[in-house]
Amino acid sequence: xxxxxxxxxxxxxxxxxxxxxxxxxxxxxxxxxxxxxxxxxxxxxxxxxxxxxxxxxxxxxxxxxxxxxxxxxxxxxxxxxxxxxxxxxxxxxxxxxxxxxxxxxxxxxxxxxxxxxxxxxxxxxxxxxxxxxxxxxxxxxxxxxxxxxxxxxxxxxxxxxxxxxxxxxxxxxxxxxxxxxxxxxxxxxxxxxxxxxxxxxxxxxxxxxxxxxxxxxxxxxxxxxxxxxxxxxxxxxxxxxxxxxxxxxxxxxxxxxxxxxxxxxxxxxxxxxxxxxxxxxxxxxxxxxxxxxxxxxxxxxxxxxxxxxxxxxxxxxxxxxxxxxxxxxxxxxxxxxxxxxxxxxxxxxxxxxxxxxxxxxxxxxxxxxxxxxxxxxxxxxxxxxxxxxxxxxxxxxxxxxxxxxxxxxxxxxxxxxxxxxxxxxxxxxxxxxxxxxxxxxxxxxxxxxxxxxxxxxxxxxxxxxxxxxxxxxxxxxxxxxx
Amino acid sequence: xxxxxxxxxxxxxxxxxxxxxxxxxxxxxxxxxxxxxxxxxxxxxxxxxxxxxxxxxxxxxxxxxxxxxxxxxxxxxxxxxxxxxxxxxxxxxxxxxxxxxxxxxxxxxxxxxxxxxxxxxxxxxxxxxxxxxxxxxxxxxxxxxxxxxxxxxxxxxxxxxxxxxxxxxxxxxxxxxxxxxxxxxxxxxxxxxxxxxxxxxxxxxxxxxxxxxxxxxxxxxxxxxxxxxxxxxxxxxxxxxxxxxxxxxxxxxxx
Numbered sequence: 035x036x037x038x039x040x041x042x043x044x045x046x047x048x049x050x051x052x053x054x055x056x057x058x059x060x061x062x063x064x065x066x067x068x069x070x071x072x073x074x075x076x077x078x079x080x081x082x083x084x085x086x087x088x089x090x091x092x093x094x095x096x097x098x099x100x101x102x103x104x105x106x107x108x109x110x111x112x113x114x115x116x117x118x119x120x121x122x123x124x125x126x127x128x129x130x131x132x133x134x135x136x137x138x139x140x141x142x143x144x145x146x147x148x149x150x151x152x153x154x155x156x157x158x159x160x161x162x163x164x165x166x167x168x169x170x171x172x173x174x175x176x177x178x179x180x181x182x183x184x185x186x187x188x189x190x191x192x193x194x195x196x197x198x199x200x201x202x203x204x205x206x207x208x209x210x211x212x213x214x215x216x217x218x219x220x221x222x223x224x225x226x227x228x229x230x231x232x233x234x235x236x237x238x239x240x241x242x243x244x245x246x247x248x249x250x251x252x253x254x255x256x257x258x259x260x261x262x263x264x265x266x267x268x269x270x271x272x273x274x275x276x277x278x279x280x281x282x283x284x285x286x287x288x289x290x291x292x293x294x295x296x297x298x299x300x301x302x303x304x305x306x307x308x309x310x311x312x313x314x315x316x317x318x319x320x321x322x323x324x325x326x327x328x329x330x331x332x333x334x335x336x337x338x339x340x341x342x343x344x345x346x347x348x349x350x351x352x353x354x355x356x357x358x359x360x361x362x363x364x365x366x367x368x369x370x371x372x373x374x375x376x377x378x379x380x381x382x383x384x385x386x387x388x389x390x391x392x393x394x395x396x397x398x399x400x401x402x403x404x405x406x407x408x409x410x411x412x413x414x415x416x417x418x419x420x421x422x423x424x425x426x427x428x429x430x431x432x433x434x435x436x437x438x439x440x441x442x443x444x445x446x447x448x449x450x451x452x453x454x455x456x457x458x459x460x461x462x463x464x465x466x467x468x469x470x471x472x473x474x475x476x477x478x479x480x481x482x483x484x485x486x487x488x489x490x491x492x493x494x495x496x497x498x499x500x501x502x503x504x505x506x507x508x509x510x511x512x513x514x515x516x
Numbered sequence: 517x518x519x520x521x522x523x524x525x526x527x528x529x530x531x532x533x534x535x536x537x538x539x540x541x542x543x544x545x546x547x548x549x550x551x552x553x554x555x556x557x558x559x560x561x562x563x564x565x566x567x568x569x570x571x572x573x574x575x576x577x578x579x580x581x582x583x584x585x586x587x588x589x590x591x592x593x594x595x596x597x598x599x600x601x602x603x604x605x606x607x608x609x610x611x612x613x614x615x616x617x618x619x620x621x622x623x624x625x626x627x628x629x630x631x632x633x634x635x636x637x638x639x640x641x642x643x644x645x646x647x648x649x650x651x652x653x654x655x656x657x658x659x660x661x662x663x664x665x666x667x668x669x670x671x672x673x674x675x676x677x678x679x680x681x682x683x684x685x686x687x688x689x690x691x692x693x694x695x696x697x698x699x700x701x702x703x704x705x706x707x708x709x710x711x712x713x714x715x716x717x718x719x720x721x722x723x724x725x726x727x728x729x730x731x732x733x734x735x736x737x738x739x740x741x742x743x744x745x746x747x748x749x750x751x752x753x754x755x756x757x758x759x760x761x762x763x764x765x766x767x768x769x770x771x
Contacts, residue, residue: 459607463568468604471564472618472674473592473625482617486608486657 063120069093072221075120079190079224082197085204092210092220099214105377106406106438107346109319112284119222119255179239183232186241189257192228199230203261207290207327207354215286215348216323219255223288226257231266231297240496242271256287262297264330269300269496285344287322295330295357300338302495304503307343309374317345317374324351328360328386336363337380338494340503345374350408352381355389355417362391365494367503369484370403370435379409379440384417384450393424396488399435406438413450420450429487430460431480459487517542517713518563518583518682523574525555525562532558534738535574540682543710547724547749548717550735551757556717557601559735560686563715564598565591578682592618593625595681599671599688601717606658611670614658615640615677622678643676647703665696672703683707683714689723701726721753736764 063074072093076086101112179186185196193200210220231237262268272289285307291299301324310317320343326335337351347370353362364380382391397405411422428437439456461483469479485492492500518540525533532555540546550556562569563576565588576583583591606614619639620630631639644651647669659667668688675683685704689697704714704727716727724732724746732749734742736757741764742748752760 462604464604465606467566467588468600468606469614469617470588471592471598471600472614472678473589473621474614474617475589475621478617478621482609482613483606486606486610486613489608 063118065118066115067093067117067119067222071119075222075224078120079193081193084197084201085193088205088210089221092217093222095211096214096217096221099217101214105348105408106404107348107375107377109346109375112319114218117284120224179237182235182238184235184237185228185230187228189223189226189228189259192259196228196230199261200228200259203259203290203292204257205290207292207325208288208323213323215321216288219257219286219288219323223255223257226259226287228258229260229268229270231262231268233264233266233294235263235266237266237268240269240271254283254285254287256285256289258287258289259292260290260299260301261292262294262299262333264294265296266294267298270302271496272301272303272305283317284319285321287324289322289324289351291324291326291335293326293328293330293333293335293360296332297330298334298336299326300336300496301326301351303337303339303341304495305339305341305343305347308345309343309372310345313373318343320344320347320349322347322349324349325354325381326352326362327354328357328362328389330360331357331386332359333357334361334363336365336494338363338365338491339367339378340488340491340495341366341368341376341378344376347374347376347378349378350380350410352383352410353391354383354385355391355420356385358386358388360386360389362389363494364391364393364395364409365491366395367398367488367491368396368405368407369398369400370405371400373402375404377406377408379407381410382412382422384411384413384420384422386417388419388421389417390420391422393422393426394490395424395426396491397426397428397437398431398484398487399428399437400431402434404436404438406440408440408442410442410444411452411454412443413445413447413452415446417447418449420447422450422452424452424454426454426456427487428456428458429484430458517579518715519577521575521577523559523562523576524572525558525569526572527558527569531572532569532738533562536738536740538733538740540713540715542681542713543708544731545708545714545716545727545729547729547732548715548735549719549721549732549749549752550741551761552719554735555738556719556735557686560598560684560715560717563591563684564588564596589621590625592678592680593622597675597678597680597683599668599675599683599685601687601690603659603662603667603671605660605662607660609658610655611658612640612654615654615674618674618678640673640677643673646676646706647673648699649673664691665693668692668696668700669703672700676703676707679707681712683712684717685714686717687719688716689718689720697723698726721749724749734760736761739764 063071069090072089073086076089205220208216210217229241260268260270291301293299307318307320308316328335335353339351341347347368351364355362362382366378368376368378370376379395380393382393384391393409395407397407399405405428407426409424411424413420424441426439430437437458441454443452445452461480465483466476466479470476492503495503520536520538523533523536524531536559548556548559558569562571565586571584616636619636623630640654649669653666659670662670671688688700692700701723716723716729728746732744732746733740734752741760
């Protein structure tokens with residue numbers, strides 16, 4: 035059956051289609067990291083003292099830490115002095131006031147990705163805060179949102195315009211001491227997105243940010259902070275894809291979500307960064323800290339992620355369930371192909387009474403890909419009546435890939451109910467032949483099977499994102515009939 | 517319609533078929549019988565294009581074309597259908613979704629527009645009734661958690677929806693109780709037509725009580741040892757396969 039194994043390999047080894055390079059001038063700080071570099075970044079951005087102090091504290095703490103190696107991923111040592119910690123497109127210096135003023139080269143980049151910014155914004159009713167490298171260059175629908183009291187802007191702008199909110203919430207979910215990469219991010223973060231929904235306001239549109247890494251050898255350190263005040267609702271979409279390159283790039287973002295009483299935040303990600311070539315060279319290192327805090331009673335935070343890119347993915351979007359009756363959800367599809375590695379999962383920390391959490395993780399491994407689910411469900415003594423349901427499914431394509439599941443469960447309250455289910459299956463030659471014998475081409479059969487496997491997670495994505503996820507996995511989604 | 521000449525097939529260098537000659541015309545129903553390991557299922561799989569087998573000699577013409585150079589999906593689109601002995605489970609993929617993808621792949625091949633959801637559903641529900649199946653079976657994952665009988669019915673349902681020109685039924689009767697056997701046979705009989713040919717692969721004569729074949733062939737040691745009419749099947753039931761095998765000569769005999 036060797037011939038059919040080869041065929042399966044061909045199907046899963048299609049090269050990254052979004053590989054290209056945009057020649058936008060950039061304004062770059064010299065390589066390496068020191069207090070001087072941090073001061074320079076802070077000064078370039080005209081930050082208030084409290085933020086510079088915070089960065090420096092983070093940096094000093096980071097110096098005492100060691101790079102973690104407990105994940106089931108392998109990579110050559112990262113030289114943190116060989117990274118450029120700040121780069122901004124030069125054309126930004128005068129600050130574009132509208133899309134017309136945005137570098138046309140940049141707009142073409144988005145078009146190549148099949149995401150025309152203006153069309154997308156208009157047709158889909160999505161407000162787009164486009165992050166190109168480290169600085170936001172275009173923000174739309176701002177006025178409409180402002181009318182509702184919603185603040186949706188770049189992180190730098192939030193620092194300038196709303197320093198009190200930044201000061202109050204920054205680091206309150208992910209402290210600068212949290213972990214090696216979060217500390218690094220806290221010291222050097224360049225920009226990101228900020229969102230505040232005032233009490234009782236339901237954000238009328240999906241908020242969306244397109245991240246893109248584009249400057250050579252520039253680590254990207256995004257910082258996202260989303261606050262839903264009492265009774266507020268927001269759905270936030272993050273998506274990205276990056277140009278082809280041959281050097282490893284470090285991406286260490288931090289995302290903090292805060293949901294106060296009765297508030298709800300839905301955060302969806304489609305991540306398609308350059309995964310490296312077929313031999314495993316190049317590709318993005320995606321070491322991200324994402325955490326939400328259900329701070330108030332009856333609050334809810336949902337993470338949905340579709341991870342298909344990056345050479346290495348290391349991330350655990352988590353929820354701290356502080357408020358009574360708070361709900362945390364994590365829906366994930368992670369696909370690894372060629373030599374990609376993913377160690378991803380979630381943490382659900384139950385503190386409040388009757389808190390509930392759901393974890394649904396779908397890992398797909400192909401080629402030499404390695405996929406690990408790592409999840410922690412922790413029920414504190416105080417969490418009377420807490421409930422968790424976890425389901426982890428792995429799908430294997432071919433016979434050289436790997437899937438691992440590491441569930442950690444800590445329960446300190448006897449009234450808690452925690453369920454865990456796991457399964458591993460494989461797309462077999464027999465399944466492909468069965469589909470072929472019904473007239474279906476093998477590549478369509480693979481798409482169909484993968485899509486079926488991911489169905490439950492895709493259901494959780496907003497419509498337009500589900501379409502992108504579908505594109506990304508090269509699948510035709512199920513559920514179109516019946 | 518189907519013309520097999522001196523077909524030799526091996527799997528991992530082990531010869532399974534050692535020179536099959538068989539002609540099937542439109543409108544005919546042929547039964548391939550034989551003891552276990554005689555190569556019946558291999559023949560069905562080779563005709564459907566399974567890549568685990570190597571054709572070492574001979575040729576197969578289908579509607580005047582060289583069948584062996586076609587991929588399995590092209591064979592299906594050209595009207596060949598294999599009802600599996602062991603239908604494969606595909607978790608997460610709804611039965612109806614597979615059916616729709618198959619129907620549209622065939623229609624596209626014929627240059628016809630895709631069926632819309634309403635027409636498609638009407639078509640499927642019609643065939644569903646024929647097979648005495650519940651609608652909810654359409655929305656379950658392909659063959660997952662199906663009983664043996666449900667799986668076999670599902671195969672015939674697919675056949676009824678796809679309307680092949682040449683249907684290959686591999687041990688469709690195995691694992692069926694008598695009631696299920698009648699339903700499946702009824703579905704198959706309803707599809708008999710002057711334009712369509714069928715090849716039934718079966719170990720037992722029982723199925724042939726319900727689907728009466730035009731010709732019966734007995735496979736032994738990778739060759740057709742004996743051909744005849746309906747009565748050959750009955751004789752096999754009485755006498756077993758031993759005498760045919762003895763007549764066919766020792767295994768490993770030259771081709």
